[in-house]
Amino acid sequence: MSDLTLVLLAAGNSTRFNVPVKKQWLRIGHDPLWLYVTNRIKESLPDADIILSAHKDEIPFITPLCDCTVVAGGETRQQSLKNALKDVKTPYVMVTDIARACIDPDLIARLIAHKELADTIVPALDVHDTVVYGDETIERERVKRIQTPQLSRTAVLRRALETDTEYTDESSAVVASGGTRYFIQGDTRAAKITHAGDTASLACLASPSPFTFTGNGFDVHPFEEGKPMVLGGVEIDSPFGFRAHSDGDVAIHALIDALLGAACLGDIGMLFPDADESYKNIDSKYLLAKCVEKLHHFGFVILHADITIIAQTPKISPYKDKMRLTLASYLHIPAARVNVKATTTEHLGFIGRREGVAVSATASVHYFDWKHG
Known part of the structure; x- marks a missing residue:
């Protein structure tokens, strides 16, 4: 010893x-x-x-x-x-x-x-x-x-x-x-x-690996009457919003999980626990900004994001382009590397019954190349 x-x-x-x-x-x-x-x-x-x-x-x-x-x-x-x-x-x-x-x-x-x-x-x-x-x-x-x-x-x-x-x-x-x-x-x-x-x-330091990492995120929130709806960082014209500890932006929550998954940094609950009252009704764009900052600090560069919104209601098509621009600005990447898709469940399940929305997200990252700038 x-x-x-x-x-x-x-x-x-x-x-x-x-x-x-x-x-x-x-x-x-x-x-x-x-x-x-x-x-x-x-x-x-x-x-x-x-x-x-x-x-x-x-x-x-x-x-x-x-x-x-x-x-x-x-x-x-x-x-x-x-x-x-x-x-x-x-x-x-x-x-x-x-x-x-x-x-x-x-x-x-x-x-x-x-x-x-x-x-x-x-x-x-x-x-x-x-x-x-x-x-x-x-x-x-x-x-x-x-x-x-x-x-x-x-x-x-x-x-x-x-x-x-x-x-x-x-x-x-x-x-x-x-x-x-x-x-x-x-x-x-x-x-x-x-x-x-x-x-x-410093000759002992090798370059970062050029490997690309991919992560997935999935989230669901039920509707809540009388609450503003925010989805993909954009206000949606709707008589109801999402029941959640934060503002309930289910698209951003799924995206955060995808980013953290790609970087092997846990999940949104680890970073922003819902037992923490400081996150009560918080703007999810703030959470996304903090997540992106965390990834940057931990040596990652975000490459792209792909989001699928699964909803019978509201209609997503009128808002997709604004979502792309909004999310891209928080990810610090061009809008061309952010994709937003929408689909329904053909009236099946809780989504088909217009009880809530689900979102699936995928994101990819690589290491910051400190050796070549």
Whole structure:
């Protein structure tokens, strides 16, 4: 059994990455970056416990994909680390950021080989350019570029983080609290992904798979007298609407399920539970916008959507073109890639009895190609 735990920090919001995809969800082949980095480091630490700090909203989508402990991150990197440390039971802890994607096994081995020399072992790179601080040129020999992973004594690191001061790495907190730090030679291959262009220099990262994914969705809602009818994002001239927790737009609900199915991200109830009162009578176009945003953040691009509305009443034909344009605007794709069809059940079943409407939807997506833009 290993005497150290690996903590991977992946709870950030990627605000500086400046593309629709959160960097931890960039696809390497089929794997999101957080999973790729986890598996890559795991090969060097096969017996170590692994804790992944993730955004709380992403935990339900992460846990089915890995066998590590997943904890909710905080508002800052430091708070995320403190949350993860609550589950660390080993005397040593190795901490790194998911954004450092190409950590070499030799770097990990060097950290472990030196773990007895100080409270925290830190990879660092020398600075070869002239360094100016304010108006003062300082000795570059005294300047270092600090990297992760960093290997620390767990008890020391916990004590060091019992402060309101925010530190950008573990070793700074340890030293500020009176602990010791030992530098080992860093590795230029362990560069951090901060901006979109940073991925170009990381040779370990393969392109996303060109695979296309297809999902299906199906939903039914009964009619409700005196309620406005909204279908496919369009108001329909009708004396009744749909009985539902939201506005009851059955076409958008089926489409959301198709999109989530294509991206393997669960279903509409997982994303927008009907027990949540905040979604009471909500405009389903808002739900669709949030779903599309989720897909983009998780590394997907929407290709097309095809919707079949099954209704004896109302008449759908006068509204199909407006539905296409409306849905396309929320999907961020041309209207030519959105299709809306309508059919009846020839007066059979509850639809034929004019008791409600059913909708079947199909959607396809592929991974965002971060490598070629």
